[in-house]
Amino acid sequence: MKPRALILTGAGINADRELAEAFALAGADPRSVHLFDLGENPRLIFDHQILALPGGFSYGDHLGSGRLLAGFLRHRLGEALGEVVARGLPVLGICNGFQVLVKAGLLPMSRGRIEQEASLVHNDSGRFEDRWVEIGVEARAARRSPWLTGLATLRCPVRHGEGKLVGSSPAAMDALEKAGHIAFRYLEAGQPATNYPANPNGSWHSAAGFLDASGLILGLMPHPEAALYNLQRPDWTRHGGGEGTTDCLRLFSNIVKALG
Amino acid sequence: MKPCASPPAPAEARALRRLEAAGLEAFRDAAGEKLRRTLREDLKVACGPIRAVRALTLAGRFSAAEAWRIGREIFADPIVERLFLDGQADDGDAASLKVAPSLAGPIHGDFAPLRDVPSQERPIYGDFAPLMGVPSLERPVDGDFAPLRDAPSQEWPIYGDFAFAVCVSFRPGVTDNVARSAAEGIEFLLGRKLGSDEEIHSATVWAFLAPGPTPRELERVCNEVLYNPLIEKVEALSRAQWEAGQRFAPPVPAPALGVGAVEPVPLSQLSDAELEALSRARVLALSLEEMRAVQSHFRDPVRRAARRAAGLPEEPTDAEIEAIAQTWSEHCKHKIFAGIFEVEDEGRRETVDSLFKTFIAAPTRQIMRQRGDIASVFSDNAGVFHFSEELDVCIKVETHNSPSALEPYGGAMTGIVGVNRDVLGTGQGFRPILNTDVFCFGPPDHGDALPPRLLHPRRILRGVHRGIKDGGNQSGIPTVNGSISFDPRYIGKPLVFCGTAGLAPRRVCGRASHEKSIAPGDAAVMVGGRVGADGIHGATMSSEGLSEVSPTSAVQIGDPITQKRMIDFILEARDLGLYRFITDNGAGGLSSSIGEMARECGGARIDLAAVPLKAAGLAPWHILVSESQERMSLAVPPDKLGVFLDLARRRGVLAAAIGAFTASGCFEVFHGERPVARLELEFLHEGAPRLRIRARWSPPQGAEARDGDLPALDAALARAMLARWNICSKEDWVREYDHEVQGMSVIKPFCGERADGPSDAAVLRPDPGTYRALAIAHGLRARFSDIDAGRMAANAVDEALASLVCAGADPDTAVGLDNFCWPDPLPGANNPDAEHKAAQLVRACRALADICLAYKLPCISGKDSMKNDYVFPRSPGERVGEGAAASLARSNAGVQNAARISVPPTLLFTAVGVVPDARRALTSDFKRPGDLIFLLGETKDELGGSELYAHLGLIGIHAPAVEPRSALTRYRALHRLAREGVLASAHDLSEGGLLVALAESCFGGRLGARLELHPQGSRALHPVRFFFSESASRILVSLSPEHEERLRREFAGQEILCLGRVQQAYRLEGGDLPTLELDSLYESWRTPLGKLL
Known part of the structure; x- marks a missing residue:
């Protein structure tokens, strides 16, 4: 049976359809579940084998990106949130979904507690931008996360205004890096990118995403679900043509395989 | 804002509490830096660092503990911000949702097995405990963020070592999206609905760190960059004032407006001059002829008797006059395009009976007969064509020029979310899949001199751009195609074109998705936002030129998140077959939407007392014509109403049954038991007299440069x-x-090796199951109007089609949209060349017809905006910006000393076509x-x-x-x-x-x-x-x-x-x-x- 993926929708989430498409293409059975239905019945999560938080502007990001949806999940899902971790349910957050995971305290969770340890703040440029980036999957992360098996580099768009990943202090960020919580880094010529625009937002350590200790909870600012087909790449008319799918799809098929 | 109207919560005494979140100095303040760059670029004001502080005022029954909890859990970021409550810094301890340590798992081991782990100790998330404290900072990372400063002086902890602190907040009654979201968060956090006497207000404080700007510079910073007095208020405190104990004033609640009564407007005895004065005083934008038509309608003795019997005054009520004015407005009725033109052009004299019917509808129908792919034109909010065997596409482009001139951000934002609703209100409801935006502005390097009330082109550019960006991005609709054109004459009126295409399955619940109907007895349902005083007179205002005294109640902000929820809900309800008819609430509000829907079945009766309000004390006519955003009107069969309203409630979307559709022949409006309006549909929709317009072409006088004079x-x-x-x-x-x-993008706005070459058109693949794709492009060549508006129009169409073909679209699948933005072609004060402008319009329309017929390109939708002028208040030429004056001087109409700035006659032509195989784009x-x-x-x-x-x-x-x-x-x-x-x-x-x-x-x-x-x-x-x-x-x-x-x-x-x-x-x-x-x-x-x- 295909693993069921819960795709969270509602309240300003807006990249849910393409995320559902990614899971469907990867062989999962995506089910869109409205945030408020989940608030009414948090146990709905456990009818699914994957929890996915899409991008968008939940609650308009009016109190900071992802802040209110994170508050909603912490407050309304409460125990179920802890149970997601306890049961080892694979969780993916993309863009706003990643901001929510960080602000709800599900990532990086380096202390084994659901509490916020890092943040995503305004890009150094002060601007929302849509541009393609190259991100490298950290080798350690690829070894220990079922999402990342066999992946090295991915190309996909960033589309955010608040994507600068920072720790509570430089030392804290160093510690997160040492502990293997950085899953992706923005790359320039194969190296971690320090300069704009390859590092599009000024993220510390060029970090583009986090992984929790179990390897099951993964989040990133760029949008792999918007880069499933070669036709979606900005330069397909120059390089490679418009046939076929990309490595970004493997992120989704990896987890389906691991569950199967 | 008032989130809802439930009874007051009793526990706590009402108090004002101010939460503030200030960025920690070790983290870069990108917003402050951006403002600093803008000040340097636009005003040449160089000042020290600027820090942004977010503020939230809670006016209600919140205890101090609750306020702290709100601040910590949903307002401030515990990592990068410090929280203050009424000036007192948070020193709380870390709190967390604890997970049993054994479940956290080893970090370097294998990943955890993918199986259910029985939860051992349930994580506890009980009573409130404060979140993390302020993190310690040891050294900067990566060297690119602000170096650590000395600890801020203890006395000024929020705003740092500031010279001035400037607080920008919304005026009472203006949409405050941050506050609305915060109110919702507070409700789920505290587990109670806010009371009717509780309000949340947001504000931003800009702290100008020492050395700040001079007081004179600060005044310019406030007036020219930081705030717009139409929607915001600003308060500046110097360090000295702060030390003397002054603080920012608390927000005032939204004022009650109107008296809630229905007033008759006696017309029958008025002279012509008095009729005209009344039209002006009430911003009705009705001509004398139209006022006379209304007067004679209400003079009819039989009608007067019937009105008495219905409990209405013999004379029209204020609500009736306003509803007629909205319905008959140029904006809604397109009176000029429907007018009778007496044309004199290069010796040829002729009469054109309706430009629309002659040059747009007739050619399009002729082309449609040759093509089988056009589903619906001219009858709905947007034109619809068959994209594939399975999918229909609809598309609409609107303009939002007047609102964008007054409040660029809100004007553009409401423009884009407004045209999204047009698409949602087409057929059974289409899902918006792309936005387009085309702007025409004055040059950004225009000097400082501007006529009264006009904003600098740079400010308009920034504000409009931000409005389109927020409106599109937050709605999750990609902005795929557009352009920005510059000409000094657009200083007088910027043009802001907003377009949206939508997608729907060709059949929904067994019906063709482009068709809809209403049966008498269906419930009239309003969905979306509440109604307030915002956006009253939008339709009539845009039907007049802009002047120093244009009303400002038409200015609105827009709330894409409320609308996004509504769109999600509507599409869910559509697929469940829960309604029969849908249209948007745009210009003219309920008077237009329900008034139009009433024609479908022959009548409607609504109760304004059932309309959810967000402001107190609105008169019934306000409720009827308010253009408060994010609303749709639907016809719901009675047996589906319960399910429909329940689904809306579960999705957090406001929906209210406000009446029913009838077969009475009338649009009847009540407020509770009290009759407010009873308008015969035939008079409302067909009673406006037709315009007769003289058009006389003045040939251009220009000459070509000789070869020897070329550079x-x-x-x-x-x-x-x-x-x-x-x-x-x-x-x-x-x-x-x-x-x-x-995720549909195939050709993006930029292409090439480094993705910076301009693309001619956007290509999207709506269905990943096939390679069939949709291309969209546009053409706009306004400057050719200075020679020949006909060539201007032909070039616009040609450029759109050429661009489309360059991206791989099949020219024989193309459909088009015509959007005219014209200077006023009707004679009037200070409009000496009106007849020429009318002749330019005729030429443009004729050229449009000719070229569309030749290209077999049907115009499936379009719009016109006919009053794109700025009229000077006093002596002509006074205080004209030099660029505008120079441009006017060389305008071919020869109006050297004009008392107005008129935009060049502008046609935006948008073209959409099919790319049969996206791989060949x-x-x-x-x-x-x-x-x-x-x-x-x-x-x-x-x-x-x-x-x-x-x-x-x-x-x-x-x-x-x-x-x-x-x-x-x-x-x-x-x-x-x-x-x-x-x-x-x-x-x-x-x-x-x-x-x-x-x-x-x-x-x-x-x-x-x-x-x-x-x-x-x-x-x-x-x-x-x-x-x-x-x-x-x-x-x-x-x-x-x-x-x-x-x-x-x-x-x-x-x-x-x-x-x-x-x-x-x-x-x-x-x-x-x-x-x-x-x-x-x-x-x-x-x-x-x-x-x-």
Whole structure:
């Protein structure tokens, strides 16, 4: 049976359809579940084998990106949130979904507690931008996360205004890096990118995403679900043509395989 | 804002509490830095660092503990911000949702097994405990953020070592989205609904750290950048005032408006002068003739008796007058396009009975008969065509010029979310899949002098751009195509075109998705936001010119998140078959939406007391005509109403049954038991007298430059042309739009090796199961109107189609949208050339009809905006900006000392077409060294109205003529080659002609070009004319030499020219060109507009 993926929708989430498409293409059975239905019945999560938080502007990001949806999940899902971790349910957050995971305290969770340890703040440029980036999957992360098996580099768009990943202090960020919580880094010529625009937002350590200790909870600012087909790449008319799918799809098929 | 109207919560006494979140100094303050850059760029004000502090005022029954909890859990960021409550800093301890340690798992081990782990200790999330404390900072990372400063003085902890603190907040009653979201968060956090006497207000404090600007500079900073007095208020405190104990004033609750009564408006005894005075005083925008029609309608003794019997006054009520004014407004009724034109043009006299019927509807119907793919035109909010066997596409483009002139951010935002609703309200409801935006502004480098009430073009550019960005991005609708055009005359009225296309299955719940109906007895349901005083008189205001005294109640902000929820809900309800009819609430509010819907079944009766309100004390007529945003009107069958309302509640969407549809022949409005309006539908919709308009063409007087007066073709000219506002790259602005959310993007706004070459059109693939794709492009060539508005219109259509074909679309699948923005063609004070403007309109419409017929291109939707003028308040010419004055002086109408600034007659033509196989879509960038470069189409001596002439301060007389028959042959041939995969690139020639197109194709490919021109055909022209002429229907292509024969065979007998070859060396050279270093040209082209961000 295909693993069921819960795709969270509602309240300003807006990249849910393409995320559902990614899971469907990867062989999962995506089910869109409205945030408020989940608030009414948090146990709905456990009818699914994957929890996915899409991008968008939940609650308009009016109190900071992802802040209110994170508050909603912490407050309304409460125990179920802890149970997601306890049961080892694979969780993916993309863009706003990643901001929510960080602000709800599900990532990086380096202390084994659901509490916020890092943040995503305004890009150094002060601007929302849509541009393609190259991100490298950290080798350690690829070894220990079922999402990342066999992946090295991915190309996909960033589309955010608040994507600068920072720790509570430089030392804290160093510690997160040492502990293997950085899953992706923005790359320039194969190296971690320090300069704009390859590092599009000024993220510390060029970090583009986090992984929790179990390897099951993964989040990133760029949008792999918007880069499933070669036709979606900005330069397909120059390089490679418009046939076929990309490595970004493997992120989704990896987890389906691991569950199967 | 007031989130809902539930009873007050009893526990706590009502109090004001102010939460503030200040960024920790160790983290970069990107918002403050951006403001600092803007001040330096726009005002030449250099000041010290600026810090942004977010503030939230809680006015209600919140305990201090609750306020702290709100601050910590949903307001402040515990990592990068410090929280303050009423000036007191948070020193709480860390709190967390604990997970049993054994479940956290080893970090370096294998990943956890994917199986259910029985939860051991349930994590506890009980009573409130404070979140993490302030993190310690040891050293900066990566060196790019602000160095650590000394600990801020204990006395000024929130705003740091500030010289001035400026608090910007919304005026009472203005949409405050931050506060609305915060209120919702507070409700789920505290587990109670906010009381009717509880309000949340947001604000931003800008702390100007020492040394701040001078007080005089600060005043300019506030007035010209930080706030707009129409919607915001500003308060500045100096350090000295702060030390003396002054604080920012608390927000005041929204005031009650009106008296809640229905007032009769006695008309029957009024003289003509009094009728006109009444129209002006109430902002009805009705002419004397129209006022007389209303007067005579209400003089009828039979009708007066019937009204008495119905409990209404004999004279019309205020609500009736307002509803008639909205329905008859130029904005809603398009009276000018429907008018009778007496035309005199170059000796020919004729009468045109409705421009719309003659030049738009008739040709489109004729074309539709030849094509089977057009589903619905002219009858709905947007035109619909069949995209594939499974999917229909609808598209609509609107303008939002007047609101954007007054409040650029809110005007543009409500423009884009408004046209999204048009699409949602088409047929059974279409899902918006793309936005387009086209702006026409005054030049950003215009001097400071401006007529009263006008905003500087730079401010309009920034505000409109931000509104489109927030409106589109937050709605999750990609902004895929657009442009920005500049001309000094747009200082008087900026043009803001917002477009949206929608997608729906061809059949929904067994019905064709483009069809809908209403049955008497269906419930009238309003869905979405609450109704307030915002947006009263939008439709009538936009039906008049802008002046110093334009009403400001029409200004609104927009709330994309509330609308996004509504869209999600509507589409869910659509697929469940829960309603029968849907339309948007746009201009004219309920009076227009329900009034229009009533025609479907022959009547409607609504109760305004059932309409959810967000402001107290609104008079019934306010409720009827308010244009408060984010609302749709639906007809719901009675047996589905319960399910419909329940689904709305579960989705957090406001929905209210406000009445029923009837067969009474009348639009009846009540407020509770009290009758408010009873208007016969026939009079409401058909009673407006038709306009008679005189149109007389004044031929242009310009002349061509002689060859000897043309500048030398050198690098300086090339750079100057590429740096012109209308030509230079818009990339930095466009990248702020999300152009690929929803994942359909195939050709993006930029293409090429570094994704910075401009694309001619956007291509999207709506269904990943097939390669069939949708292309969208546009054309706008307003400056040709200075010579001939007919050529202006023809070039707009041609450019849109050429762009579409360059991206791989089949020209025989194209459909179009015409959006006219005209200066007022009706005679009036200070409008001496009205008859010429009317004649320009006739010419443009006639040209539109001719070219659309030739291209077999139906206009499936369109809109007109006919009052794009700024009227000076006092003596003519006074305080005119120099750019505008210069432009007026050279306007061909010869109005040297005009008392108004009129926009150049402007047609935006948007074209949509099908790319049969997305894998064959094309981009403009050169691909490989050695490829041959061909120019398709003839280059003529047509510099009239060109960008080169504008650069030289000329207009000229030879505006490009479109020859649609040869052009269509060319486009079809090009498309055949594209489908065969023969072409490497295609780029349409536009502003700046061949040289600009060549440079852009080189930029995209990071490749050069060597020209090898042979003396033939177009080659006889003077080189400057050849490279900068803007002759229509020309396309630059490149292809591998092996395909040359194929191309020559396909274009046998047509005008084509082999220009040369693509080369690795990053230079443009050969032929008549000097050697042009592309790095240098790129710099000129890429940077001018980006600097303004």
